[in-house]
Amino acid sequence: MKRFSALLLSSLLLSSGAQAQDSFKLCWSIYVGWMPWAYGAEQGIVQKWADKYDIDIEVVQINDYIESINQYTAGEFDACTMTNMDALTIPAAGGVDSTALIVGDFSNGNDGIVLKGKEQLADIKGQNVNLVELSVSHYLLARALESVGLKEADVQVVNTSDADLVAAYSTDDVTSVATWNPLLSEISQQPNSTVVFDSAQIPGEIIDLLVVNSDTLAAHPELGKALTGAWYEIMATMSAEDEAGAAARNYMAEASGTDLAGYQAQLDSTQMFYTPAAALELTNSAQLKQTMQYVAEFSFDHGLLGEGAPDAGFIGVQMPAGDYGDSSNLKLRFDPTYMQMAADNQL
Template sequence: MKQLSIAALALLLSFQVQAADSFKVCWSIYVGWMPWGYGAEQKIVDKWADKYGIDIEVVQINDYIESINQYTTGEFDACTMTNMDALTIPAASGVDSTALIVGDFSNGNDGVVLRDKDSLADIKGQRINLVELSVSHYLLARALETVDMTEADVQVVNTADADLVALYNSGSVSAVTTWNPLLNAIIAEDDANLVFDSSQIPGEIMDLLVVKTDTLEANPELGKALVGAWYEIMGLMSGDDEAGIAAREAMGNASGTDRAGYEAQLAKTRMFYQPADALALVNSDELLDTMQKVAEFSFDHGLLGEGAPDAGFIGVEGPQGTYGNSANTQLRFDTTYMQMAADGKL
């Protein structure tokens, strides 16, 4: 009887270690993630946190990859990232993570640009400047498939995103793959031709809010507060009234552009302003097909870890099942909280 009591006490203490009332969320500047900064500034996140009796600190990290690294090493409970980076950084590091919110997918915000060439077929033999092993690299690989080429037909040149616009404008590079707002700055040049963009692979480059699975399971209030805040912000920023215009202007200014520039990026983003729109993607058969493509690219480029024997090494769970090794599931697309939002139960 004494042993049972000790075991029960240990279990209780374990739960108390996991349960918490204070959480940290990090985000970085990108069209689909600016709402987090705005929501924090306008106290919308605080309002929803208060509703569920918790505290949520929202922190902007200037370096995108560094934000994911900090999430992976335990400094944050949640972080904004793409589906590919969720697989190749935290999941590949053994950090079981859940895509709590699928906020949007790139619908033209990422693209391949050639100087003085108007056909993707002209890319053969060219040096392509991009951020290696990023979603730009993935986009390039998918673009090459459409013209029966592989990366062996081009030369990938790893280039910091901060240098891409200046390099193109200098005339020293002839081909670039990048994302907005850099993409819009480059294609504004007279000799720049956009020959492929993410609208041609719809739904493959997703922007997520990812939460540690064990944290979410122990603290469902966190999921409810974050999702509730998100869809309140979505309702606000999607409006054509003064409040919506002011929200988009603030987000544009915060991202280093203005309202017109931000709205130009939104036009190339399939924002899921309604939870039902996000649910349609996550519940579709295409979700795991997309993650298989992402996993295959990631495995081919050594991004799933040194011991990964194949592209299915890491299990990716969705409503329709699991792609890869279900015994090593490290990335999950959970519709629970988005469905609560759709049902008006938050």
């Protein structure tokens, strides 16, 4: 009887320990605004905040951006870096209720269109445009074409993995690409190449997020606290004009395949939200609601909201300024709770 009681107690203790030390996985891909996760993982900052809340967080780099989101959507990761549009059209459209936990930045020139041998956007008419189809690059192309009175029917989109874009552009057959940094910087530096349109012309529309599964976040608020706390500690370090800040930025530069000058150039074309207050300003704004309407309309026009979607508002998006779309089908949530906790020093 004593032996049974001891075994039962041991089992209960193991069970309690397993519950107290829950494990979570975050995936990210190379982009200027997401390199901080690489630094935070390598420097033990993520681990420090995970330990504070008695959880484990594994940070995993995935080389193919879309594949990272697909794996998150399939449930292989609890959190993933992605843009606002891709959050809507992949996990949300796939029925996975997701929360934008951290609004990290918006592209302010980090996404662009490059032409080879031409210097004006209007010259893109009739060309093949290599890009990651149905991504923010495709959205950028559509917005760019609108600005010069063209339509997508005036070009031919060629779906190309981001892992293959640089190599493709180096061939004679490829004369136009739409992509993001660091690929954009590398491609635009090739001979006879010109950036003819970039995201600085549509500020605040391509937003970079850390997205977390809403059910997981609701069940484990400690995950939201740990990730948000780690993020803003990283932000404070990398934004500092001191040796530690320079070292952090240099690490991120090398990890993304460039040097400090190259990475700084990418930061210069990114509106980073180094403080939670700055992130909250956009998150709480009416502009975010308008942006998500633009994105939803583009996504619906391209069949990205699912075959059964009757209109652009089929998927509900919850925002502090008000819901867009069907409030009974909320699948994407911009929740300022944890960023506000960070702003109030409550993490």
